[in-house]
Amino acid sequence: MSRVTIIIGHPDPSPERFCRALSLAYENGAKETGHDVRILDVAALGLPPLMNAAQWRTDPGPDITGAQTAIEWADHLVIVYPLWLGTMPAALKAFFEQVMRPGFALSSGDSGYPKGLLKGRSARIVVTMGMPALAYRLFYRAHSLKSLERNILKFCGIGPVRESLVGMVEGSAASRSRWLAKMHRHGTKAS
Incomplete structure (x- = not known):
């Protein structure tokens, strides 16, 4: 069985959020x-963004090291967030800035180029949005999703990375029910 860490990236702690x-x-x-699951709730952590490079190299503190432990423990990560202004919410970006630090997610390679330290983990990114998912993928080219996948996850060694784009979240109850069933199925396979 797999060990799964779910990162809830919605900054609003209200339980009625579809994320x-x-x-x-x-x-x-x-x-x-039978999979083991841990939850990281970005809203509960309330991590501030980094303001300079020196902060990225300081002692991270217990909330950040706890999140790092949950990520390190996992075989599979699930990252769920709403699309806000074309990208992830600032709170989720601050979470990644704080957690993906040198010595945990990255190490200098022989050439001085950073080397990903989180190999052996897969991920699923789930993005909710008000627009049709096809419009986000084709017209906007899913730029923020690609950035998270390439510039954060794969850069740190995580792969493969799968995606689920949940469009028209304000739509019908039937559509929302189908997505809940689909996420349940993904959970049964830890994929």
């Missing part, structure tokens, strides 16, 4: 089939 429902559906599916 939280999708995360719970995945968690339930995973637990029902």
Whole structure:
């Protein structure tokens, strides 16, 4: 069985947020089939953004090291967040800035180029949005999703990275139910 860490990237702690429902559906599916699950809730952590390079190299503190431990423990990461102004919410970006530090996510390679230290982990990125997912993928070219995948996850050694784009979240209850069922199925397979 797999070890899964779910990162809930919605900065609003309200339980009625669809990102939280999708995360719970995945968690339930995973637990029902014997996978171990840990949750990292970005809203509960409330990590500030880094203001300079020196802060990136300082002692991270217990909240950040706890998040690092949950990521290091996992075989598979699930990152769930809403698309805000074309990208991830600032709170989730601050989370990644704080957690993906040198010595944990990156190390200098022989050439001085950073080397990813989180190899052996896969990920699923789940992005909710008000627009149709196809419009985000084709017209906007899913630029923020690609940035997270390439510039953060793969750069740190995480792969393969799969994606689920949940468009029209304000749409029908039937559509939302289908997405909850789909996330539950992903959870059962830890994929």
